[in-house]
Amino acid sequence: MVKVFIYPSNSLILSDLVDRFGHEPLAMMQEIGKKIRTAGLDSPPINITPEDPKLGLKYAAVEVPSGVRGRMSLLGPLLEEAEAGIIVREPDIAFGCMGCARTNELINFLVRAKKVPLLELDYPNTEDEAKIFVHKIREFLDGLSGAQSGKGDE
Amino acid sequence: MAKENLVKIAQLSCGSEYSGIQKEIETAAAMVDAEIIFPEITIDDVKAVEESFGLQVASPDLKLMMARAQALVDGKTNADAVLIATCFRCAEAALVRNEMRRYIHENSKFPVISYSFTERTTAATLLTRLEALTTTARRRSLLAREHQEGLTAGIDSGSTTTKAVIMQDDKVIGTGWVPTVKVMESATEALNNAMKEAGITRDEIQALGVTGYGRFLIGDEFKADLIQEEITVNSKGAVYLAGHQKGQATVIDIGGMDNKAISVQDGIPGMFTMGGICAGASGRFLEMTSKRLGVDITELGALAVKGMQEHVEMNSYCIVFGIQSLVNSLAKGSVPEDVAAAACYSVVEQVFEQQLQEVEVKEPLIMVGGSSLIEGIPKAMHDLLNIEVTVPPYAQYIGAVGAALLASGFINK
Structure with missing residues (x-):
């Protein structure tokens, strides 16, 4: 099982596909879930505190807007864990909405810079494209299993 | 502060949750008896807004913000005032913030405040701004006052100086200006100086208004009729004195x-x-x-x-x-x-x-x-x-004059 960073990071469909094909999705929902389930004076529903953007300083400098750094405090640790990645380009809002374009630019770059196995594909607009979309993702994820078992064999 | 009728502030924002300051916004709103609401919209509204509004942006949260602004202007949301807030140092958000502010101002009657925040923004930072916003929404009749009547006093407890005026029938008849050292003592001294110049005693004052940083403290001590932030008071005082x-x-x-x-x-x-x-x-x-x-x-x-x-x-x-x-x-x-x-x-x-x-x-x-x-x-x-x-004349006493003017609305109440 490989840890796969997904973009959009809150896409339930993408997260589900990774899970169904035998890998562990690294998604925003699990990080938000941890925030909500962790007992604290402010949570829920105020589950991000002013301390979080400071944690994001590890990934983006202080001149970067606080909203980007707050998001990076959640996404950065996921990126560090990532062993593979799937980036869906130009996704529909309903597929998974990443609110801040600057954060999106940064996380897409950081996934690419990590040099892990990466699948980048366009969001499908027709049913046929959707079938090809799922097929490509499955092929990529199956390949990850092979690579991993190959590693084990060595 | 006495409990006042609830003001609904529509929040149009990007990044406030991820900056960790949403709680600060809501805390400040609660302090001025206001409630933060988010205009309801559909996903189709968000998808259509770039074309209908004409501003294309990359961040979906900014599209959401624009769609919410449109819902407000179109009367689809029941709100009294608008807070527009985006991350400090975000150029794309600054463009949207400015254009939304202008759009709402030109197409509706909502009072609007815009603010760019960092993770260090606190409820205290926002308090005066939201106090002014809710006052404008809540007290239009008070703000409509154009004449000072009776014998009233105003004190402006500022960070550097404390100013006081005594007014009677649209005229300033006494002033006091002292450096702010201890808030209460400085306010007392400024008021005493103003009363001395006006030749009156404290019990002759029919209504008192206070403003400035020290307004809550001196307002409680002096049992002021009006405790009001500087934005409202200074606006009123400025147009009044400038005629x-x-x-x-x-x-x-x-x-x-x-x-x-x-x-x-x-x-x-x-x-x-x-x-x-x-x-x-x-x-x-x-x-x-x-x-x-x-x-x-x-x-x-x-x-x-x-x-x-x-x-x-x-x-x-x-x-x-x-x-x-x-x-x-x-x-x-x-x-x-x-x-x-x-x-x-x-x-x-x-x-x-x-x-x-x-x-x-x-x-x-x-x-x-x-x-x-x-x-x-x-x-x-x-x-x-x-x-x-x-x-205008008495420009240095603007807060005190505005407070004395507005306080005259409380005579006999």
């Missing part, structure tokens, strides 16, 4: 600790900003300049109007390094007049760059507060904006 109570106006107050730029319609604040991040853009910078030049602050303005700011190289807006630039210029042989002019221009330029972009500058431009009496300040503002700048 321009109807129509549009812009009010600028460069204070000891923060600056206010307010776009006013019929004496009621529409859009406003409060700057308080940099001391280099405050009255404190002017105080330090006058000390360095060895003149009293009241003499700085007369010096400045005789000088040419272009003769002095200002390398920084900072209160420390800016003063250093002035000192270096003096060492190179600059005359005090030029240095005084450069200091005034530096402060005004910062207000122009950082605050006047956030409000619509409509003539007349009324400058108030103690700094407006430093002649170099209104002159620099006139030079920069190329519009007439009005400094």
Whole structure:
């Protein structure tokens, strides 16, 4: 099982596909879930505190807007864990909405810079494209299993 | 504060949750008996907004913000006021914030405030702004007052000085101005001075209004009829003293600790900003300049109007390094007049760059507060904006006059 960073990071469909094909999705929902389930004076529903953007300083400098750094405090640790990645380009809002374009630019770059196995594909607009979309993702994820078992064999 | 009727503030924002300050916004709203609401929209509204509004942006949260603004203007949401907030240093968000503010202002009656935040923004930072916003939404009848009646007093407990006035039948009959040392003692002294000049005693005052940083403390102690933030009070006081109570106006107050730029319609604040991040853009910078030049602050303005700011190289807006630039210029042989002019221009330029972009500058431009009496300040503002700048009589007592004026609405209540 490989840890796969997904973009959009809150896409339930993408997260589900990774899970169904035998890998562990690294998604925003699990990080938000941890925030909500962790007992604290402010949570829920105020589950991000002013301390979080400071944690994001590890990934983006202080001149970067606080909203980007707050998001990076959640996404950065996921990126560090990532062993593979799937980036869906130009996704529909309903597929998974990443609110801040600057954060999106940064996380897409950081996934690419990590040099892990990466699948980048366009969001499908027709049913046929959707079938090809799922097929490509499955092929990529199956390949990850092979690579991993190959590693084990060595 | 007494419980008042609930004001619904529609929040249009991007990044407030991820900056960790949503709780601060809601806390500040609760302190002024307001509730934050988010206009309901559909996903189709979000998808359509770029085309219908005509502004294309990359961030979906900004599209969401624009769709919510449209829902407000279209009357699909029940709200009383609007808060527009985005992350500080985000250029895309700043464009949307400004255009949304303008769009709502031009197409609806909602009072609007816009703010750019960091993770360090606290409820205390937001309190005065939201207090002004809710007052505008809640107290339109009070703000409609154009005449001062009876015998009333106003106290402005500012960060640097405390001002008091006594007013009777639309005339200022007594004033008091003391440095703020201990808030209560300074307020008492200023009020006593004003009463002495007016020749009255405390029990003759029919209503009292208070404003400024110390308003809650002195309001409780003096049992004031009106405890009100400076934005509302200064707007009202400025148009009243300038004799321009109807129509549009812009009010600028460069204070000891923060600056206010307010776009006013019929004496009621529409859009406003409060700057308080940099001391280099405050009255404190002017105080330090006058000390360095060895003149009293009241003499700085007369010096400045005789000088040419272009003769002095200002390398920084900072209160420390800016003063250093002035000192270096003096060492190179600059005359005090030029240095005084450069200091005034530096402060005004910062207000122009950082605050006047956030409000619509409509003539007349009324400058108030103690700094407006430093002649170099209104002159620099006139030079920069190329519009007439009005400094009304009693401009330094603006908060106290506004408070005394509004307090007369409480006589016999």
